[in-house]
Amino acid sequence: xxxxxxxxxxxxxxxxxxxxxxxxxxxYKVTNKFPQSENFGLKxxxxxxxxxxxxxxxxxxxRGHKKEYINFLKISRGSCCELETQLEVSCxxxxxxxxxxxxxxxxxxxIYKMLNSLCHSIxxxxxxxxx
Numbered sequence: 001x002x003x004x005x006x007x008x009x010x011x012x013x014x015x016x017x018x019x020x021x022x023x024x025x026x027x028y029k030v031t032n033k034f035p036q037s038e039n040f041g042l043k044x045x046x047x048x049x050x051x052x053x054x055x056x057x058x059x060x061x062x063r064g065h066k067k068e069y070i071n072f073l074k075i076s077r078g079s080c081c082e083l084e085t086q087l088e089v090s091c092x093x094x095x096x097x098x099x100x101x102x103x104x105x106x107x108x109x110x111i112y113k114m115l116n117s118l119c120h121s122i123x124x125x126x127x128x129x130x131x
Contacts, residue, residue: 011061016114019107020053020076026104027083030096038095046086052079053111070119077115080108 011017027050031043038044053076060072084105091101 011058014057014061014118016111016118017054017057017061019111019114020050020057023083023104023107023111024050024054026100026107030090030100030104034090034095042086042090042093042095046083046090049079049083049086052076053083057115066122066125069122073115073119073122077112077119080112080115084108 008014024047027046031038031046034043056072056076056079060069060076063069063072087096087101087104087108090096091098
């Protein structure tokens, strides 16, 4: 489903899902160093936005319908933008370093582009129902 690779049999085979799982781990690592006062604020929001990316890729994959899959991928893309903004806030508040910001941000940019490519690939694919 990603590109023209016929070996994709699970969402776990998707490179975009694998990379987004890496982002989840990185976000949890950096947010665990946030002040305790952020436990139910920015920390929680960042963790939810990060996990939303692979969660929606997986759910969309499981739906089996082209429109639904693309919709879930667009939700993942929106979560990328949300997380990018939260990273910026965290950096400005000095909760994360410039290097931590750059590491996660650069991967998010790649994921965003991969999600766009996957959406276009699915739109052209005859593999899914058009429901």
